[in-house]
Amino acid sequence: MELIDGKKVANQIKQEITAEVEQIKKEGGKIPHLAAIIVGHDGASETYVGHKEKACNQVGFNSTVLRFEDDIAEDTLLRKVDELNKDTEIDGFIVQLPLPDHISEQKIIEAIDPKKDVDGFHPINLGRMVIGLPAYISATPAGIIELIKRYNIETSGRDVVVIGRSNIVGKPISILLGQKSDTGNATVTLTHSRTKNLKEVASKADIIIAALGQAEFLTADMVKEGATVIDVGITRVKSDKTKSGWKLLGDVKFDEVAEKAAYITPVPGGVGPMTIVSLLQNTLKASKGEIYPRL
Numbered sequence: 044m045e046l047i048d049g050k051k052v053a054n055q056i057k058q059e060i061t062a063e064v065e066q067i068k069k070e071g072g073k074i075p076h077l078a079a080i081i082v083g084h085d086g087a088s089e090t091y092v093g094h095k096e097k098a099c100n101q102v103g104f105n106s107t108v109l110r111f112e113d114d115i116a117e118d119t120l121l122r123k124v125d126e127l128n129k130d131t132e133i134d135g136f137i138v139q140l141p142l143p144d145h146i147s148e149q150k151i152i153e154a155i156d157p158k159k160d161v162d163g164f165h166p167i168n169l170g171r172m173v174i175g176l177p178a179y180i181s182a183t184p185a186g187i188i189e190l191i192k193r194y195n196i197e198t199s200g201r202d203v204v205v206i207g208r209s210n211i212v213g214k215p216i217s218i219l220l221g222q223k224s225d226t227g228n229a230t231v232t233l234t235h236s237r238t239k240n241l242k243e244v245a246s247k248a249d250i251i252i253a254a255l256g257q258a259e260f261l262t263a264d265m266v267k268e269g270a271t272v273i274d275v276g277i278t279r280v281k282s283d284k285t286k287s288g289w290k291l292l293g294d295v296k297f298d299e300v301a302e303k304a305a306y307i308t309p310v311p312g313g314v315g316p317m318t319i320v321s322l323l324q325n326t327l328k329a330s331k332g333e334i335y336p337r338l
């Protein structure tokens with residue numbers, strides 16, 4: 044079994060980005076600038092935005108965080124989005140989800156200029172990705188693809204089972220792996236809560252992507268000997284063994300599945316660290332006008 048070390052790969056990519064930013068600085072070019080909107084005081088959202096800000100500082104990007112109280116009106120937030128759309132200093136921005144109930148997340152996502160949508164959530168970016176045009180690909184699926192690439196995991200002609208069909212992970216990763224590309228050409232089965240005989244379906248797969256959000260759901264009897272197992276799930280559970288009183292569990296019962304798998308990602312330290320790095324990569328692409336011409 045080989046452990047897919049997302050933390051190590053993420054650090055390597057950060058170093059590569061840092062070197063590129065230093066070069067840009069030397070040449071007097073535009074320093075990539077990522078902005079984030081955060082509404083309210085949700086602990087997990089604060090943590091994610093904090094990590095994103097820290098990662099920007101590490102690689103030499105500029106970063107801006109716009110904070111709003113959770114009683115902000117939808118119209119006001121839409122105006123803030125529009126201001127960021129028009130701000131030529133900002134290359135890309137994200138709106139940290141979830142938003143309070145009185146604000147339509149879909150409306151906000153669709154208000155973001157697709158050219159600055161470095162989270163890749165806008166239907167235009169998703170649509171472009173589906174038909175194989177250059178697009179911002181959302182951070183988690185992009186991170187998974189990067190891991191597959193860097194560990195030389197063959198996807199062509201392989202059977203992939205994706206568990207979970209969310210718009211931000213399951214659906215996009217299933218499309219990317221079925222795409223005609225170096226990290227695609229797989230035969231993909233997208234499964235969900237209505238799938239019958241999931242155990243039987245999963246146990247035939249060469250590659251399993253578990254993204255359902257049920258702690259330790261995937262057990263050894265659901266996995267073929269020699270399969271690659273990518274664990275996207277993050278569930279926080281109480282623990283009396285950690286200082287914080289919490290620990291993170293993935294969707295995979297790691298110890299028993301690791302004995303059968305050829306490659307496996309741990310939680311934490313697998314897909315998670317790649318997610319932030321993908322956001323940095325998208326921001327760099329935005330500042331260089333690689334997906335769409337620079338604004």
Ligand code: NDP
Nearest residue numbers: 183207208209212235236254255256275276277314315318
């Ligand atoms: P969602 O919670 O939006 O959706 C879960 C999906 O799993 C749904 O499609 C659901 O089916 C399916 N599902 C739920 N239970 C079962 C079951 N018993 N059998 C088969 N399918 C099932 O998913 P997300 O993609 O947002 O999140 C999934 C997990 O990944 C979470 O733990 C989340 O925290 C984590 N995550 C981690 C990231 C990272 O950076 N590592 C980034 C994003 C998410 P149905 O559609 O039928 O309801």
